[in-house]
Amino acid sequence: MAKSTFNLPAPAPTITRPPAVSGLLAPTRFMRLVALVLFIAAAVLPFISASPYLISILTSAMIYIVLAMGLNVVVGYAGLLDLGFIAFMAVGAYTSGILTTQFGWSMFESIPVVVLACIAAGLIIGGPTLRLRSDYLAIVTLGFGEIIRITAKNLQITGGATGIHGIPTWSFFGWSFKDGLELGGITFNSKILLYYFVLFVGIGLAVVAVSRLGKGKLGRAWKSVRDDEDVSEAMGINGYKTKLMAYIIGAIWGGFAGTLMAAHLSAISPNSFEFLYSALVLMAVVLGGMGSTPGVIIGALFVSLAPEFLRDFSEWRYLLFGVLLVVVMIFRPKGIWPATAVLPFLKKRNIEEVPPTEAVTVVGELDDEFGDELDGKRNANEEGTR
C-alpha cells in the first residue's frame, strides 16, 4: 500500500501578542547580568584576599557546582532519582588519577579517556536499569555507587583503601600550574591558577552548557519525560533514549568534576566517594530547586560552604545542617529557587492593564480570579489585532 504523501505545514501565527519586555528588566537578560557580576566578583576575589584556605574552599565549592549541575541533568531535568551519582565522580577521579600517576599522562591528556570511561559507566548503569520506574532505579543507583567504591577499595591499580597520592595538578603541553605564572608583576601560584581554571572552564561548561541544554530540544524532551513519560511517548519522544542521554551527559559532568577534584586535592581514596557525598550532591539539587540553574548553584554553594561556616559547632554541625535543611524544605518545598520562579520585579511580557468592559461579563461565568486575569489579557490581544 502506498504511503500517503500528506504533509501538514504549521499555520502562520495570526494573533499579535503583547511584546516581550526589553531592556534590563527582561528576566533572561537580568539574570545574565547578575551571573556576569558574580563571575567578575569571583575572578577579582583572589586579588583581594588570596589566603590558601579561602581559595581552597572556594575551589571545592565550584567543583561542587560542576558536580551538582551534572546531577541536575539527571534529577532536575529528566526526573530520575540517582542515589549513587558520586560514583561517576569516582570514575573520573580514578581514571585521571591512574593515568597521571602511573602512566605519566598530563591531566589534559586524560580528559578524553575520562569522558569515554564516564560514557561507558553511564551506559553500563543506565542501559539495563532505565527501563525501570523511579523507585527501582533509585535502589539500583544506590547499589552502583557502593559497587564502584568497594571495587576501588579492593583493586591494586586504584591503590586499595589508601587510594592514590601525588596526583599532579593540571598541565597543558608541558606547562603545569605548578610552575606558576607571572603576569604584570603578580605571581599566581598553582592553587590560584587551578581556582581560575575551575572558574573559567568548569563553571563555563557546567553552568552555561547545562542551562543551555535545558532550553533546547533535548531539554524539553527531558522535562516532558519527567512530567509525564507516557505523554512524551505520544509526542514521538523515545523515553528510553532520552533518559539514557541524561545519564550519559550527567556522567560526563560528574567525571569532569572528579578530575578537577583529583587535581585539587592531589589525593583520592575510596572514603571520598561514600554514600554521604551522593546524598550531599542530591541535596544541593533538591534544596536549590530541581532543574533550576540559579537554584542548583545556590544549593551547591550552601552544601559545600555551610559545613565550613558551621565549623565552630564541631560535632554538632551536621545536626545543625540537617535542621537547617528541614526548615528550608518546610518553607520552600520546591527548593530555594524553583525552576519556574521569576524574580517578582521582572516580567516577561508588556501586558497593558485594560479597564473591564461593561456588559460583557456574564454573572457566574468567571468565578475565579484567574479567569478574570486571562480575560483581561484576551481583551488586550483583541485590541491589538484590530
Next chain:
Amino acid sequence: MSDVSTSADAGSAAVDSVAEPAAASQFAGAPILEVKDLAVSFGGIKAVNGLTFSVHEGEIVSVIGPNGAGKTSAFNCISGFYRPNQGSVVFDGSPITRNKPSRITQLGMARTFQNVRLFKEMTVLENVKTGMHTRLKQNVFDAMLHTPRYRRSEAQCTEDARGWLDFVGFRADDELLVTQLPYGEQRRVEIARALATQPKLLLLDEPAAGLNHNEKQELIELIRKIRNLGVGIVLIEHDMGLVMEISERIVVLNYGKEIADGTPEQIKNDPAVIAAYLGEDDDE
C-alpha cells in the same frame, strides 16, 4: 422508544456558519488506518474483543459506546500504549501492531488523553514545542554552543508553535505555565500540541468532557477546521449531540465488540445500538 440523540439539536444552528467541507463522499482511496480483529484482555476481562474498522484521510469517525465498552482501551492499543493480544493495526501502509507509541507518533498518528495531560512544569509554548521534537534538526552541541543552526531551528519552532496555538484559538499568554490556565484552555493547548506533531490522523479521547456549551461549539468548529486541513480524526465522545453533528461515520462498541458501523442517521435507528444504550425491551 426514545431517540438516541436527544441532545443533538442543541446549538446546531450556531455551527452552520462554519464552512461545509467538500463532498462527504471523498473517501474512495485507501484507508489511512485499518484496524482488524483487535483484541486485548486484562486478566479474564476482554476489554476489546474483535474490533474492526478503518479511517480515511480527512474523515471524522466517532467511536461511541456505554461506559466500559472498551473505547479507550481500543485507543490505547491503536496508539501503542497497550499491546493487543490479537489482531492487527495498519497505519498508512505500515503495520504498527505492538510498536512503541513514540514510533507510531513519528509515523504520523497523534492523540490526546481522556483527562488533559499536559507537561505541568512547562509553559504553554514549551508544551507545544515538545510536539515538534522529532522534526527539529539540532543536536547536543548545537544547543550547548548556540550555533546558527540552533537559533534557526528554535526560532522556526517558536513560530510554528505560535501558529498552532493561534489555529486552535488559544488567545491567552503563551508564556504561562499550563497549570495556570483554565480547563478549557488546557484542552486547546493539548490539541495544539498533538497537531504540532504534524499528524495524518488525530485520535481525540473525549475532547468535550468538562466543557461548557459555548466551548463545545468552539470545539466542533475546531474539529471541522482540523479535518479541513486533511487530517483524519477518530473521536471518542459521550456527548451524543456533538457526535451526531460532527461525525461522518460512527462505530459503536459494547462489551469490547463492535455492534454497529454507519452514518449518524443509520446509527440513530440501529436497533442494536438503541438496545445497548437503553437496554433490551422486555416482553411487554
